[in-house]
Amino acid sequence: MSGPSSKNGQSFIENYPALLQKLIHDYKSAEDPWRVTPYWDTYNRRIIDEINASGIQNLQLNYKLLKGFASGGMPVPIPPNDPLKKFVFEGVQKLPVFSKVFGAHKHIIKVQHKTAVGLHIFRAKQVLKNIEEAFGKLEFDFDMNTGGADDVFEWNGGQITASLVPYLARAADFYSKVPMKDVTSLVEIGPGLGLSTVAHRILNPHLKRFVNVDIPATLYLSTQFLKSLGCFQVVDYIDHKSTDPVIVGQEQEDLPVCYCLPPWSFEDVKEPYDWFHNAYSFMEMEPEVVRAYAAHAESIVTKGVWVMSHEQGHKPNAGNQRETVTLDMIEKAWGDDFIRTDAEASHSLLFDTKPEEFRLYTKRSAEQALKKAV
């Protein structure tokens, strides 16, 4: 567990090669359904190569590291995985004439990126005002300008990024339906960088415990990113393996605990969690993997499930996915105990979320308890 690292006044994200190595090593003995599925296999390998090549100090600025699960950094073309195609791809750019064309193209992208960042920040500020109208002033005691983020701006005396705001909007929509005090712990599968975790940390002071589960490459980035903010007690995979294999609640300390675990450790989580969340990652897995996550989650989740996903999933065979995962298929993975309830996505609509992509399911027993209490 560690707080933010600072070098020359600039917060950077710490490399932790031993953590990455352990994840890669232990992944070799992971079995289905906890192995990386086809859609994410290429990403996982490519990201690991890029981590080894560039490190993660400037994670929030490295498009090659973030592409697929977060925004940040100037867009650059991603080289093909095939070594021969990669050789040609990189070689062509160095040839006379071509180098000039590529150079001009890069310059245009740079200018456009700068403009886009300005617009993102402008929109983010409007959305933050809307959220504050509904929830009051957003207080946060940490800065998000770690890892070279270029979409940073000041809000209520702290540094926040435009990339975080869509996740704050999602969380605001969630809390417009679910009382904050009913959410003291949260499980998320496929959190990507972990911006949803940060958004909940800002909005909901009752949250004490998070479990985030992701595949090795993404998990490594997210673990180190969340540590860099200094607003969680991050329990990483090495911490998890070096103590009791069963996770024990450690929520007695000031900061909320965030367990960052790979898929094959999910079943180690035995204690109850209030809510479960998944956003746009079930639809990139295979149906049996979604069912496996839901099956274990059902045994620990006490209040409800919040899913965001494209209704029809990805187009067939996207990224070599074997079977399309629709939102209805995700719904069916949960037992009869989870009942669909009203949901709306008014804040996240501003980031192009379609209202039908946002679904809430309340656990029957929790709903009955609530009715009795009223």
Ligand SMILES: C[S@@+](CC[C@H](N)C(=O)[O-])C[C@H]1O[C@@H](n2cnc3c(N)ncnc32)[C@H](O)[C@@H]1O
């Ligand atoms: C499209 S991104 C979504 C990220 C984030 N939830 C969001 O809404 O921005 C998909 C995420 O699913 C993760 N993922 C892919 N396969 C997974 C698996 N088998 N188990 C857990 N996470 C997985 C990826 O690493 C990535 O973080």
